[in-house]
Amino acid sequence: MTALIDFFARVANLCRKELLTILKDPATRAILIAPALLQSLIFGYGATYDLTNVPYALLDQSRTGAATELIAHLDSTGVFHRVATLRTQADIREVIDTEKALLVIQIAPDFERQLSAGQPAPIQLILDARNSNTAGSAAGYVNAVVERYNAELRTRAGAPPTPLVIESRAWFNPNLETRWNLLPGMIAALSMLQTLLLTALSVAREREQGTFDQLLVTPMSPLEIMIGKALPPVLVGLVQSSLILLVAMFWFGIPMAGSLVTLYTGLIFFTVASVGIGLSISAVSANMQQAMLYTFVLLMPMMLLSGLTTPVRNMPHVLQVITLANPLRFAIDLVQRVYLEGVGLGTVWHNLIPLSIIAVVTLPLAAWLFRNRLV
């Protein structure tokens, strides 16, 4: 019993010391809070695949009522802004090359004649596909406008209206805003950036300064050192996640559909797994510089292969298998589903297994490495 009390006392003391190390410096305190807030705000606004402003140029060789009407439809969306009116085909290259316009709409001289003859009347859409994603979306918008115009033409000509109505809706994100899936993902991703570095540096710093050897000759066991070193970054990580959660919920007003208990259960598993990875890096690094570089070499692929910016399902099979070792992949899936879809632990528990495995492997490994690898 006293052994147990001693155990907790030693762990608590080390925790307190570690927290003091992290929090005593105002600059460090600031860097653990401010960036999480700022980044969630900036990326919340900035990270969007939705189009709100498409500069376009018009090359209208027909100069007819129908062409003007079609263009008026485009202008009335508020998304398209005409930045140039071209005279000849040769002008197209210049406005696209210099990025003045994202797209050029070319209307051929016989446009209205074909239209009134009851034939298909093509318009040319030339897109700057340097960012093929944006170009694809813009083309989709134009197509939708043209479709509406066509429907109007039919009605006006007294033709039977299209006999099919498509009723579409989106589950879990009614307006299909990119922000809605990005911000919940960042609850996990942004905090991992910093907790991993923080943890990786903790032992490496002591190694570099020689204080780790002193820690090893204290009555503390590697297990106690490991717990004492792991708990403070777990706390920091959870605080950061909470900040981003608050921004998502209250600043951006993205409704949280799931339960906080489920969300935090997932986040705790995730943060412990991240800290386990951080401590292992720390244990194999000779100094802080190595710890940081190794962290970074791991962090980058983890961010990119997490499903945060591009879906895991789009990845080739081999890489999908590799993502199974990536705690962030499971955390993002869990957070997004709990947050947006409101599912319970019963649905997302499978994400907890890999996170637990990562924690169960890395934490004892780190503890063992503390004792057995003195660089």
Place this chain on the structure above:
Amino acid sequence: MSGFWSRLISLTRKEFRQLLRDRSNLAIGILLPMVLILIFGYGMSLDVKNAPVAVVMEDASPTAHEAIAGLQLSPTIAPVLLGSMHDAEELMRERKVDGIVRIPSDFSRALAAGNARVQLIVHGADAGRATIILAYVSGALAQTAVRQADRLGSTSGADAPPVGNVTVEQRMWFNAANTSTWYLVPGLIVLIMTLVGAFLTALVMAREWERGTLEALFVTPVRPVEILLAKIIPYFGVGMLGLALCLLAARFLFAVPMYGSLFVVVFSSMLYLIVAVSLGLVISSVTRNQFLASQVALIATFMPSMMLSGFLFDLRNVPTAVWVIGHVLPATYFMDLIKTLFLAGDVWPLIWRNCLILLAYAVGLLMLARAVTRKSLD
């Protein structure tokens, strides 16, 4: 003057040795670019291909099958035929399908009467993907509808005049293959340059500040400029190595075309590398602490260059405040430049503008680095 060169050369040699001694530096200089090249080239894709979409056929008539025939041929979606809405909703909840198309039981009758309804539901958790699927499926169904309408018009024997309709012929310039790899790989050059330049430099220099070895150097006869230059040169070298790796991969692994001249690509990359390295120097000199330097470098360089430079998200569509932040970052100009050089060619007005801006950043940041370093000596 000769003293300057001999001091610079011997200092640089020392820095190179220091760089090569620690394998972790090379990990970030060589291993990381290689890993990133593979991930970006093969792993990241925003293209929607073979997205599973449940098709619930409550009406098994030939008309209903004809309506969805267009979906079955498409490379964008992969329809999964199901009997009941319940099964489809189940699959959707498990996120095994990205959407549901429901053809109601009275479909063929209603279509003949001119008032059919098709229900289309998408999973909104990935908004970008959902939007593409939504647009694609409704487009395909609308085509069926128009065909059907014309048929109705002709069978009813009415003498309604034929109705013309506008069709869109679209051409994607600069990315004929319409694949995101073509813009992700050039963007990767920006990320790697930022990482190696700013992050690595900030780290290594912060270490020297923290340990006081930099101050020790300052008391020797070498001038601060020489010290800074000798520090910059090896990381510049590592950055160029990363660039070479990227260029080779872009060319031979992913066959991304490069329409601009290689000379301009290399020149502008060198310019940006100077910007990134100087930024690293400034960060380390202001923080003087490895932990802070690494965090600041991460937050000020890497995350923004990925999220705000126009790499993934088009800056035309962000609110003004974010647009301004994006345009304060040097990475944004280099991103614009490198994408244009790769995919569009030598567009001189853009090259001049962006290179001049990068040059201004390089000069400004180098002077700032020099200033903050000198101040520290007091």
